[in-house]
Amino acid sequence: MKTYEDLVGDGGSDIIGQVTVLGEKLRARLDKIKHKVALMSGKGGVGKSSITANIASCLADRGHKVGILDADLNGPSIAHLLGVGNNVQLKMKDDGLEPGVGHQEIRIMSMDMLLKTADTPVMWTEETDATAVWVSTMESTATRELLADTNWGELDYLLIDMPPGSDRIDNIRSLIPELAGVVEITIPSPLSQHIVTKSITKNNKMKVPIIGLIENMATYVCPHCDKEGKLFAGEDVHKLTKRKEIPYIGKIPFDTRVSQTSGSLFYNEFKDSVTGQAIAAAVDNIEKFITK
Numbered sequence: 461m462k463t464y465e466d467l468v469g470d471g472g473s474d475i476i477g478q479v480t481v482l483g484e485k486l487r488a489r490l491d492k493i494k495h496k497v498a499l500m501s502g503k504g505g506v507g508k509s510s511i512t513a514n515i516a517s518c519l520a521d522r523g524h525k526v527g528i529l530d531a532d533l534n535g536p537s538i539a540h541l542l543g544v545g546n547n548v549q550l551k552m553k554d555d556g557l558e559p560g561v562g563h564q565e566i567r568i569m570s571m572d573m574l575l576k577t578a579d580t581p582v583m584w585t586e587e588t589d590a591t592a593v594w595v596s597t598m599e600s601t602a603t604r605e606l607l608a609d610t611n612w613g614e615l616d617y618l619l620i621d622m623p624p625g626s627d628r629i630d631n632i633r634s635l636i637p638e639l640a641g642v643v644e645i646t647i648p649s650p651l652s653q654h655i656v657t658k659s660i661t662k663n664n665k666m667k668v669p670i671i672g673l674i675e676n677m678a679t680y681v682c683p684h685c686d687k688e689g690k691l692f693a694g695e696d697v698h699k700l701t702k703r704k705e706i707p708y709i710g711k712i713p714f715d716t717r718v719s720q721t722s723g724s725l726f727y728n729e730f731k732d733s734v735t736g737q738a739i740a741a742a743v744d745n746i747e748k749f750i751t752k
């Protein structure tokens with residue numbers, strides 16, 4: 461039996477050549493996309509995917525060509541929110557995998573589109589004792605492939621919907637060094653603010669540009685009288701942004717219609733509502749940062 465030591469050079473695999481080709485392919489894709497923005501939070505369930513989808517809707521409404529990479533491989537939401545689901549027939553063309561096209565022509569790529577049925581979970585391995593390092597390596601590789609194999613075409617914005625946690629941004633940053641920045645999202649609860657603070661601290665340490673913090677579910681808007689009230693106890697989120705010296709870029713109220721999945725995105729349907737206008741104000745701030 462041959463061992464690793466018996467191999468001459470790279471054993472004929474041309475591993476360096478393969479890595480170079482992959483890197484060039486990724487670069488060629490990314491060069492056609494003007495601005496790349498990741499939306500994240502240390503905390504789960506604070507509305508990252510919903511805000512990403514509605515920011516995309518607002519950008520598309522302003523005439524931009526928009527794509528979303530669903531970087532949440534284990535809990536993919538974007539295909540569902542954009543009305544693409546997993547029943548799309550993925551087409552492989554000469555120039556790569558065609559992205560799904562969701563509401564308002566927003567191009568998307570999500571793990572969900574690669575699964576057999578809506579109920580199929582993402583499983584990296586059948587082995588229950590697979591090490592965390594191995595699983596995380598597979599996840600990093602899958603993200604690179606979703607990004608590089610998708611024929612995004614020319615885009616003004618690529619939004620990246622991040623999974624919960626603070627660490628996956630490292631992989632995105634290494635794949636997209638020119639990332640314009642990240643938008644952090646929190647809800648007003650003390651627990652969410654506690655966790656998002658860690659994510660902000662880490663990004664500052666790693667010199668990941670932070671566009672600003674969005675406070676989601678900041679208030680509840682009565683659908684009958686449009687009056688706003690508090691939904692969560694918690695310190696004013698402005699204090700957090702002042703302490704961490706980052707911009708406060710959006711205060712988005714809770715609106716039950718955000719969770720409806722109908723034929724279009726919330727923003728597109730209800731842009732004149734209080735929550736719709738709050739989304740537009742956050743997008744103003746993101747665009748200001750980008751054009752600065």
Ligand SMILES: Nc1ncnc2c1ncn2[C@@H]1O[C@H](COP(=O)(O)OP(=O)(O)OP(=O)(O)O)[C@@H](O)[C@H]1O
Pocket residue numbers: 503504505506507508509510511532535537622623624676677712713714715716717718719720
């Ligand atoms: N402003 C809002 N008003 C009403 N419902 C909202 C709002 N923002 C988010 N939601 C709802 O909250 C739930 C969680 O949102 P979402 O899945 O977008 O969060 P997430 O941060 O992406 O979660 P995960 O960490 O699992 O990826 C969803 O049911 C969504 O419809």
Ligand SMILES: [Mg+2]
Pocket residue numbers: 508509510532535537621622623
């Ligand atoms: Mg999500």
